[in-house]
Amino acid sequence: MRLPFTLLGAASLLTVTAYGQSIDAQKVTFDYVRLPMIPVPAGSHSYQAEVVLRYEEAVKQQKADHLSAVAEAKIKAEKDKQEYKALSLKDKALNRLLLDERKPGAAVIPTADYTAQVYDAKTLAATYVNVSGFQRAAGPTADLRITVTTDGFTLGPIAPAEVKSNTQVKLAGVSTGDGVKHLYEVSYKSPISVKVSTKDGAVLLDELIEATNTYTVGKTEAFGNPDGLAKFWAANQNAFLRQLDENSMKANMKLVADYLDSKLGQRVITRNTSIIVVSDKKVNYDEYPQAYEKALMGYKGLGDPARIADAQKQINEAIALWNKALSESNPKDKKARIDEKVTAATLYNDAEANLWLNNFDEADRLLARLKLLDISRYNTMANELGAVVQDQRVRFNANKKS
The missing domain is CATH 1.10.287 (Helix Hairpins)
Incomplete structure (x- = not known):
């Protein structure tokens, strides 16, 4: 009787042993250069960053x-x-x-x-407005002009709220049940928009980052009675709101940094995944360690432009070995060499490899076959890989012309 899989996360070591058969998910880590969502004009290498505090005059007023x-x-x-x-x-x-x-x-x-805090615009630009693969420049010579505009800290409703306390309230020695504590729930947001244009004036991007335009709720300290809350608020309102203001600006500017890098950058991304290797004391599975070695060497070369051609060759050779194994697939026969579990492992390997050759339709087809086997641990892995396939497809298609 075969033992069940043990899966420690989608990309962790997976080992199955049935008599002499072993299915091991070997952890693999490699780097690749993520393409931008929005292609920039050929020859673009530099950018000028500016942060505009649109609310500054309103604060002065x-x-x-x-x-x-x-x-x-x-x-x-x-x-x-x-x-x-x-x-x-x-x-x-x-x-x-x-x-x-x-x-x-x-x-x-x-x-x-x-009053909303007026930050140093130059410091914000230098700290958060960065694009991987581009050099920061000043003046009209920059290939791209990036303008980040913030509307500042905006307060929404400030509403009293109650929470139950674990402390028992007693009057004259008689328990009255769980006490109630009082606090304020403060709604706030700091909307930020981003505009990117070329030095010729062509607009590549002009959007409000929706996540920054959604109210967040902050909670004050809770007090045993409304009077305690009122005293706290009278003495600490400005300090409390200033902390929310600063936290909001930092969080939202980090969103801006990630947003710009995703849209325009050529960031080196580290991919953590697995290549599943099958072996058996009595049955020959020699193609699996061979494919593992070829795929591993191929993946390791993806982050180096000088090694791309050889990397693709190695990955293609690994795919050929896995495809040959899949030609024997017989998931319904537990005694078949390529039984259900070996088929699932092979489909996953094959889909990942096709992803890095930009064979997105083939990767989706293989993942669809994998999901039809309905093995829960592989469903989890397939969903994670499917999200990467979709992201890479969008980026690849956006950059075809450039």
């Missing part, structure tokens, strides 16, 4: 309006004092008696609303 409101409050307070001083003792007494008007106090200074 908000601060100016608050200063103006403070000045008006002080002027009004001083005017009220002078008018009160000019009243006779009789009028002062009547006003106090009939209108409950007393001596004016100090100016009531209006509370300032939170």
